[in-house]
Amino acid sequence: MSLYLSLFSRFIYIIGEITLIVLACIFCFTMLLVVLAWLSIHERKMYFPSFLKAGMVLVYGLVRVLFRIFGFEDNQIHIFFIQLHNTLNREAFEAIPVSERAIFLPQCLRSAQCPAHLTSEGLKCCHCGLCSIDYWLAVFECMGYRVFSVPGSSFIKRLAIKYRPRAAIGVGCISEVKKGLEMADKSGIISMGVIILKDGCVETLVLWEEVLEIANLGINPAYIPHKTQLS
Ligand code: SF4
Structure with a gap:
């Protein structure tokens, strides 16, 4: 019985560790996106637009929260997305x-x-x-x-x-x-x-x-x- 209990607690411990690692990765990934977006807005130049768009779609909610923490308003976020969209579509539009x-x-x-x-x-x-x-x-x-x-x-x-x-x-x-x-x-x-x-x-x-x-x-x-x- 005690063997089962110890295996079970070990299992819960591993699950907890994996969850923490995944959450930390998501947070770091989101921070990277926010920093890239912040740089793009300030430098008026899109950095890694395809990566930004794909990433934003994945963790949109969290990105919005972090944007707000960084002092951006909702309208600024929407403007950024529109500029990102234009940058990504530019080549196809030209054709x-x-x-x-x-x-x-x-x-x-x-x-x-x-x-x-x-x-x-x-x-x-x-x-x-x-x-x-x-x-x-x-x-x-x-x-x-x-x-x-x-x-x-x-x-x-x-x-x-x-x-x-x-x-x-x-x-x-x-x-x-x-x-x-x-x-x-x-x-x-x-x-x-x-x-x-x-x-x-x-x-x-x-x-x-x-x-x-x-x-x-x-x-x-x-x-x-x-x-x-x-x-
Ligand atoms: S120029 Fe054309 S759109 Fe502008 S007020 Fe005159 S009719 Fe309307």
């Missing part, structure tokens, strides 16, 4: 011809006095000149992009089914971009996200140069329009 790409803009970028009507394909800009969409729509369409100004993700889903783009740039607030990128991943669309500078659902702002920088990826510079061609 897709522009004729198979689309840009989805949020309709809140328009002027509050916008005279355009909402159609089944989103907002049809009538180029009244009241907002910056007027100019940038012409730029992206001249490059060969399909551009849609949409009120929400249900429009994007429908338009993606209709036009089947292989790559897309999604502009929006953090939560919309995050949702859109997840949706694109599930549908096999190579997506890139751009977060707007000012949200609030009315007359929002985006850094158009950031959208252009992504839109230009993989495009022959000869096809990038100049201001004079658009005026």
